[in-house]
Amino acid sequence: xxxxxxxxxxxxEVRWTSVGAGPPLVLxxxxxxxxxxxxxxxxxxxxxxxxxxxxxxxxxxSAKFDGQDVSLAAQGRVFAELLAHWDLERPAxxxxxxxxxxxxxxxxxxxRAYERLAVVxxxxxxxxxxxxxxxxxxxxxxxxQLPPFLHEALVREYVNSASSPGLxxxxxxxLAEPWLGEAGQPAFYxxxxxxxxxxxxxxxxxxxxxxxxxxxxxxxxDQWIPPAKATELAGLVPGARLRLIEGAGHLVxxxxxxxxxxxxxxxxxxxxx
Numbered sequence: 379x380x381x382x383x384x385x386x387x388x389x390x391e392v393r394w395t396s397v398g399a400g401p402p403l404v405l406x407x408x409x410x411x412x413x414x415x416x417x418x419x420x421x422x423x424x425x426x427x428x429x430x431x432x433x434x435x436x437x438x439x440s441a442k443f444d445g446q447d448v449s450l451a452a453q454g455r456v457f458a459e460l461l462a463h464w465d466l467e468r469p470a471x472x473x474x475x476x477x478x479x480x481x482x483x484x485x486x487x488x489x490r491a492y493e494r495l496a497v498v499x500x501x502x503x504x505x506x507x508x509x510x511x512x513x514x515x516x517x518x519x520x521x522x523q524l525p526p527f528l529h530e531a532l533v534r535e536y537v538n539s540a541s542s543p544g545l546x547x548x549x550x551x552x553l554a555e556p557w558l559g560e561a562g563q564p565a566f567y568x569x570x571x572x573x574x575x576x577x578x579x580x581x582x583x584x585x586x587x588x589x590x591x592x593x594x595x596x597x598x599x600d601q602w603i604p605p606a607k608a609t610e611l612a613g614l615v616p617g618a619r620l621r622l623i624e625g626a627g628h629l630v631x632x633x634x635x636x637x638x639x640x641x642x643x644x645x646x647x648x649x650x651x
Contacts, residue, residue: 526563
């Protein structure tokens, strides 16, 4: 699915597209991924909604450059800018991983209203960041100097570890590709270097304020963020619903798309009566 549209955000050019017709629904990817992870869902959900997909600045096909701000703070601001650009006042939102924090920040700090919000294995609660993630963050300048073949091997292994059964080779290649080359390699370490827990610490105390339909989906075999966090998060949001997805790791969209869609559809279609 080509992201053919362009938007000049405060953190660089954003590539985006929309499919389908109906009430607005926005899908947010996580890190180190892109809108590609939502490709099959967009096609299906487009039967009922106008689905918006976008690559965050520094990710996928969007702009990548030295000195770029790709922090959670920047992405939350950019998402608020995009919603204004799209003229969406109360879209439904589904957000994965890092995208969960982006959606929460745009809502709680930038005042963007949603019809409802579903989060999938989100980065939302302290503490977060695997030992590998912390190692790279503390030594990003060193990792940037890796020979390209070693960097590619590292990226592929890291991305593949998000899947419980392992990714299809074609999918793995597509997810790794934006992080390769002269622009991609430094961008990969830039987004890790700027990952800071303080950006979720700022909003975590406000989760009990959330006053909208809220669904938490989580891969039961997630090795990146323990499924116990799903129960913790759902317990902080009044009226939250919780669905554990069996046979799925952190990248639920690839591991068990049928079960994830089965959880999302009833939640999203409730807005249509």
